[in-house]
Amino acid sequence: MASSSFVLYLLILLVYLNLQALECASSLGNETDRVALLAIKDRITSDPLGALSSWNGTLHFCMWPGVACSTRHQRVVSLDLSSLKLKGSMSPYIGNLSFLRSIRFAHNSFHGEIPQEINRLFRLQYLSLRNNSFQGEILTNLTSLSHLRVIDLEDNNFVGNIPVELGSLSSLDVLSLLNNYLTGNIPPSLGNLSSLTILSLAGNRLDGSIPNDLGRLSKLRIFQVSQNKLAGVVPHTLYNISSIDTIIVGYNQLHGSRPWDMGITLPNLRRFWGGANQFTGHIPVTLSNASKLVELDLGVNNFVGQVPINLGDLQNLSWLNLGGNQLGTRAANDLRFLMSLSNSSRLEDLHLQYNSFGGTFPSCIVNLTTNLRTLYVGWNQLSGSIPSGIENLVNLIGLGMRDNFLTGTIPSSIGRLSKLQGLYLSNNKFMGEIPMSIGNITWLTELNLSKNSLSGRIPESLGKCQHLTTVDLSHNNLNGTIPKQVVGLNQISLILNLSRNLLTGPLPLEVGSLIHLANLDISRNKLSGEIPSALGNCIQLENLYMDNNHFQGTIPSSLSTLRSIQRLDLSSNELSGQIPEYFNNFPLLLYLNLSFNDLNGEVPKEGAFKNASVISVIGNKGLCGGIPVLQLPNCNLNASKKQRGSFLLKIAVPTIGAVLSSVLILGVLGVYYCKRSSKKKSSFNSSMGRFFMKVTYQELQKATNGFSSDNLIGAGSHGSVYKGAFDIDGKNIAVKVLNLENRGASKSFIAECRTLRNVRHRNLVKVLSACSSIDFKGNDFKALIFEYMPNGNLDKWLHSEKDGQNHLQSLSFTQRLNIAIDVACALEYLHHHCQPPIAHCDLKPSNILLDNDMIAHVGDFGLAKLLYEAGYSSSHNQSDSFAIKGSIGYVPPEYGLGGQTSTKGDVYSFGILLLEMVTGRRPTDEMFKDGLSLHEFAKMALSNQSTEMVDPRLILGEGEADFNNIVNDKGAKILECLNSIVRLGVTCSLDSPEERMEMIDIVKTLQVVKDMFVGLNAF
Incomplete structure (x- = not known):
């Protein structure tokens, strides 16, 4: 009895001792977690929302915001700091949170590398660091975390290869590395991830082919590899994964044909984006079996043959892009598939341009859903007329039928398309008069009816289209006088082209209302009378063509105000008097044609008159003097x-x-x-002299305090930027140190030096010097020294940095508009006033720096391209030998076709930038998925007249108005200013480079908006 009691006593004692040990261990573990959390907080340098202000001793750490603990041991199991606008780096102490299962740091501004200590977290299942600025390579020791189910590192600055070792994470469900700077091949080992449902590698610099091994991912739903440099074919094994609902492979160099049975083997397919590749063959007939298909993009490939006539079975289809292929046979019935599309009641966008479709334009087009917003069939070989009933498509915003063989008249019913903003019918064979009803399309911004056989008068009703920026009625048989209502449309800022018609009478005095117009062409008509003095009000004119008319009298002195003029043609008229001396003072004049008039007197010898290739004065018998090469008689002694x-x-x-x-x-x-x-x-x-001599590595090392992390003010794909100051004068500088281990960094340094060598503009970052040397370890060292910009970059202002008054920084509408104008002026200079022209190729908010006065300066010319090619045009230029230039979200779609570098690529980036400034959303925002982009988001908001897209800080910022509650006339004009900016951004970011504006015209448009806004004195 005594022995059993003794045994019982021992058992109770052991239990007590174990409980004491567990309590002691738990207490030690709790303290470890608390210390680790405080160390994590110490690495956070900016907390504008005060989210971590309660991380102190007043509360148990398990009650701190973002922290979740286990109920049993009170150990940290989840750390969620997402979307708190935090800035800083990740502390190595995170490796001490040994019970951690979930790390969520998404949508902040963390930088630096992922600490190696993270590999201690063997319980970790969820790692989300998306939308930050993390750098370095992806840790190979992540593969020791065998319980990982989600790795989400998208929208960061990771470099290097995708670790082969990731293929050992057998529990992995999601791997998203989208929008980084990863290089090398896609590892075949990823095919071992049997649980993977999402694989997103898009927006990197991956090359090689898509491994066949990925066909073993039997649970895969989303596969994204677009915007890389991948070649080869898409493995057929991928098309056998029945669970896939999204395949996005666009903007690569992939080739081959699509499997004939892909619509059968992929029954759950919702999105297939294959645009901008080199795919060939026919469009699979079985696609109609993929009944869940919503978006189909096969544009800009080499598909041939007929489009399957059963596409209408896809009743959920909303976006169909077949443009830029070789579809059709130039024969009848090429568009018979449109008949079946009348069953696709959700269709919104239909792009068929740049193909070989022939035959009669089918009347069944009018039976398409009224949800249709864009219909583009231009650059084909269609005949016939615009079908009656086109007005049924009441929600059309864009209608393009240009460059076909269409005949007949433009139906008056087209005036019922009241939401139309762009109407493109040029280069066809339309006859008859321009319908008066066109004036009912009051939202129209672009009208192009050129190169047809239209007759009759220009309708006065066109004057009701108060939003027009471009009007082109040239190359027709229009007669009568020019309506004053048309030339009085002061919003026309890009083009007014009435040339090559039969117009008579004088040029109306109302032409003076076109104060924002850049291009006016009334040449080759039968116009008469004197050149109106009011034309001098058009101070933004760059190109003015009035030749081959019957204008009389002298050249008015009021034209001396046209200081922006580049090309002026007054030839083949009946002008008299002397050549005005003020022509000498036109600084931008490239072409002046005064030939075949009745001018007399001495020809000037200064300015443009020094260059015989710029001017022409032949056919004026009364002229004398001038430079010898003109071979004019000497003037009277x-x-x-x-x-x-x-x-x-x-x-x-x-x-x-x-x-x-x-x-x-x-x-x-x-x-x-x-x-x-x-x-x-x-x-x-x-x-001053220092900035014009070589700067040594030692001087830069000292100026930046040894390139201290405390002086780090930015980092990019090719290097880091440090703040510094030279001892001799104390002036702040910015030092961009190239990371020469990164591929392309040396090329970036050379490109930036070459580009910045001769450019000078108030809105470009000023380069002070360069350093190409050896560091203290004997390694190559390259750096550029710039003027320091104390207000940082635009990205930080748009996306919530903290100012000195403990509240979110917010840019007012006026500030954003001024910054937009600054950037536009810089690009205008690069595109139109540099020889050769320069394409920046990487325009984005982080490359726009702000000085003390909030004046914007465009920087980072590491990807800039000098456009040397003879016969250069802004739309097309030489093909680059490397792939897509720029940053994901801002890269124009045409750069996926082998890298066609052009100024129109910068225009696209600028358009996205404008939309980002208005909405406060990056183009890579997580909301932009399932076919929705920032461009489409803005277009929809315009069509719905909605202000919901506007950055809330812009709408309800301190001292600013609530746009949603404005009802008076002043408020309506404020909204008009806002919509003008959005409309400009949408126009600049159109897919087709030819449809985008030139920077010269963009500057003028923005200045118009500014003048309107300043006049309101709104804020």
């Missing part, structure tokens, strides 16, 4: 003597007196300067 006498009395004598006075003053100043020059010389050299 007596007249010359009179002029010389007049010159002596009026100019020479006063000038000589002024010169003598100046010489005397300069002599006195010279003596004074000599006495002071020795004192001034050293200070001048120290403060």
Whole structure:
């Protein structure tokens, strides 16, 4: 009995001791977690929402925001700091949270590398770091975390290869590495991830082929590899994964044909984006079996043959892009598949342009769903007429039928398409009059009816289209006078082209209302009368063509205000009098044609008249003098003597007196300067001379405190930027140090030096010097030294950085508009005033820097391209030897076709930038999925007249108005300003480069908006 009692006593004692040990261990573990969390907080340098302010001793750490603990041991199992606008780096102490199962740091501004200590978290299942600025390579030791189910690293700055070791994570369900700078091949080992449902590798720099091994991912639902440099074929094994609902492989260099049975083997397919590749063959007939298909993009490939006639079985289809292929046979019935599409009641966008479709334009087009917003069938070989009933498509925003063989008249019913913004019917064979009803399309911004056989008068009703920016009615048989209602449309800012018609009468005085117009062409008509003085009000004019008419009288002195003019053609008229001297003072003049008139007197010899290739004055019998190459007779000697006498009395004598006075003053100043020059010389050299001589590595190392992380102000794909100051003058500088281990960094350095060598503009970041040297370890070192911009980059202002008053920084509408104009002016300079023109190729908010006065400066020319090619045009240029240039979200779609670098690519990026400034959303925002992009988002908001898309800080910022509650006329005009910016952004970011504007016209449009807004004195 005693022994059993003793045994029981021992058991109770052991249990007690174990409980004490567990309690002690738990207490130690809790303290470890608390210390680790505080260390994590210490690495966070900015917390604008005060989310971590309660991470202190007043509460148990399990009650801290973002922290979740287990109920049994009170150990941290989840750390969720998502979307708190935090900035900083990840502390190595995170590896001490040994019970951690979930890390969620998404949608912040964390930078630096993922600490190696994360490999201690053997319980970790969920890792989400998306939409930050993490750098370095993806850790191979993540593969020791065998319980990982989700790795989401998208929208960061990771480099290097995708680790082969990731293929050992057998529990992995999601692997998203989208929008980074990863290189190399896709590892075949990823085919071992049997549980994987999402594989997203898009928006990197991956090359090689898509491994066949990925066909073993039997549970895969989403497969994204678009916007890389992948070649080869898409493995047929992928098309046998029946669970797939999304395949996005666009903007690569893939080839081959699509499997004939893909619609059968992929019954759950919802999205197939294969655009901008080199696919060939026929479109699979079985696609109609994929009944869940919503978006089908096969554009810009090499597909041939007929489009399957049963596509209408896809009743959920909303987006169909077949443009830019070789579809059709140039024969009848090529578009018979449109008949079946009338069953697709959700269809919104139909793109069939740039193909070989022939036959009669089918009347069944009018039976398509009223949800249709865009219909583009241009650049085909269609005949017939616009079918009656086109007005049924009441929600059309864009209608393009240009460059076909269409005949008949433009139906008056087209005026019922009240939401139409772009109407493109040029280069067809339309006859008859322009319908008066076109004036009912009051939202129209672009109208192109050129190169047809239209007759009759230009309808006065066109004056009701108050949003028009482009009107092209050239190359027709229009007659009568030019309606004053049309030339009085002061919103026309891009093009007014009425040339090559039969127009008569004078140019109306209302032409002076076109104060924002860049291009006016009324040439080759039968216009008469004098050139109206009011034309001098059109101070933004760059190209003015009035040739081959019957204009009379003298060239008015009011045209001296046209300081932006580049091309002016007044030839083949009946003008008289002398050539105005003010032509000498046009700084941008590239072409001046005054030939075949009745001009007389002496031809000037200054300005453009120095260059015979710029001017033409032939056919004017009364002209004399000029430069010898013009071979004009000498001017009358007596007249010359009179002029010389007049010159002596009026100019020479006063000038000589002024010169003598100046010489005397300069002599006195010279003596004074000599006495002071020795004192001034050293200070001048120290403060200015440094930036025109070589700077050593040692000087830069000292100026940046050893390239300290405390001085780090930014990082990109090719290097890091540090703040610094030279001891000799204390002036702040920004030092961009190239990471020469990254592929392309040296090329980036050379490109930036070459580009910045000769450019000078107030809205470009000023380069002060460059350093190409060896560091203290004997490694190559390259750096650029720039003027420091104290207000950082635009990205930080748009996406919520903290200012000095403990509330979110917010840019007002005025500030955003001024920044947009600054950037546009910089691009205009690069595109139109540099020889050769320069394409920036990486325009985005983080490359736009703001000085003390919030003036914007465009920087980072590491991807810039000098456009040397002879016969250069802004739309097309030489093909680059490397792939897509720029940053994901801002890269124009055409760069996926082998890298066609052009200024129109910068225009696309600028359009996205404008939309980002208005909406406050990056183009890579997580909301943009399932076919929705920032461009489409903005287009839909415009069509719905909605302000919900606007950045809330812009709508309800301090001292600003609530756009949703504005009802008066002033408010309506404010909304009009806002919509004008959005409309401009949408136009600039159109898929087709030819449809985008030039930067010169964009600057003018923005200035119009600014003038309107300033006039309202709204904020």
